[in-house]
Amino acid sequence: MKKLLLIHTGGTIAMAQNHSGHVLPNDINPLDASLPRATDIADITTRHFANLPSPHITPDIMLRLAHFIKEELQSGYDGVVITHGTDTLEETAYFLQLTIGAPIPIVLTGAMRSSNEVGSDGEFNLITALRVAVSDAAKGKGVLVVFNGEIHSAFNVTKTHTSSVDTFKSVHFGNLGMVTKDHVYLFNTPLLKPTHMVRELSKRVAVLKVYAGMEPDLLLAVGELGYDGLVLEVLGQGNVPPGLVEAIRTLTEQMPIVIVSRCFNGIVQDVYGYVGGGQQLKELGLIFSNGLNSQKARLKLMIELEIEATHQDLEHSFQVE
Numbered sequence: 001m002k003k004l005l006l007i008h009t010g011g012t013i014a015m016a017q018n019h020s021g022h023v024l025p026n027d028i029n030p031l032d033a034s035l036p037r038a039t040d041i042a043d044i045t046t047r048h049f050a051n052l053p054s055p056h057i058t059p060d061i062m063l064r065l066a067h068f069i070k071e072e073l074q075s076g077y078d079g080v081v082i083t084h085g086t087d088t089l090e091e092t093a094y095f096l097q098l099t100i101g102a103p104i105p106i107v108l109t110g111a112m113r114s115s116n117e118v119g120s121d122g123e124f125n126l127i128t129a130l131r132v133a134v135s136d137a138a139k140g141k142g143v144l145v146v147f148n149g150e151i152h153s154a155f156n157v158t159k160t161h162t163s164s165v166d167t168f169k170s171v172h173f174g175n176l177g178m179v180t181k182d183h184v185y186l187f188n189t190p191l192l193k194p195t196h197m198v199r200e201l202s203k204r205v206a207v208l209k210v211y212a213g214m215e216p217d218l219l220l221a222v223g224e225l226g227y228d229g230l231v232l233e234v235l236g237q238g239n240v241p242p243g244l245v246e247a248i249r250t251l252t253e254q255m256p257i258v259i260v261s262r263c264f265n266g267i268v269q270d271v272y273g274y275v276g277g278g279q280q281l282k283e284l285g286l287i288f289s290n291g292l293n294s295q296k297a298r299l300k301l302m303i304e305l306e307i308e309a310t311h312q313d314l315e316h317s318f319q320v321e
């Protein structure tokens, strides 16, 4: 029987609703009750790493989790399942993708309805994630998110609905696979990049969203506040209002600026030649990130800056993913 490591970090999957209907963390992890139903899947070792709502998860906690997993993997597990709150689940999944280069499956899951709510999805998601983690087909696919019977890559997945159990979706390149009652199907393989385990996260990276008629003051403030990098969620295929161009020129002298699109789907390119268009942004030295959303691009830039990536390194590592 395969050996799995199950790590709990908190989130709704570990919560229950109280008498007034508000959902809160529990002292006793409700998932412990589900484990007897998983004994035929694997030999499972459980670790309670944290019991945090995922809005309380920080990049430093993600880094501690990454080191914790690396350390635990020395005991020779065949796979890892991590339960996590859904609000920042995609960020932790991608952070682990950036830092842990393990060939075994690392699978994150969570729940949208807490343990004592009608139609609670925690147990189903946990059991499904464990089944994926023991599947040979899941090896070498990077960090996965398994939710509502779907398998996603950490790179593509994003939370798309505030309350639906069908919230996690893959953008740009589609799902990696699905789980049915009897089978785990993995029909796609993501393009995996080199990983970098860092000791600390000392660089501050801000995210700003561009909007119609945006004024340059917030952009300039990022420079004045001493940030080390900026991720800019730009318009459409990669454009900004003309009033931002001079501020961007000033800021590029202080820090790398990575652009992603504020569109939910698709990539940024230097298509448009008008003022503030992608052609000008490219000439100004902005780094075009193809496919990542801003919250994941931020984590990647934090790590790249930590390993002292040059501008050329950044262009390469953000472009081809």
Ligand SMILES: NC(=O)C[C@H](N)C(=O)O
Residues within 6 Å of the ligand: 010, 011, 012, 013, 052, 053, 054, 055, 084, 085, 086, 087, 088, 110, 111, 112, 113
């Ligand atoms: N469904 C959830 O897990 C949402 C919760 N707010 C969390 O991220 O911890």
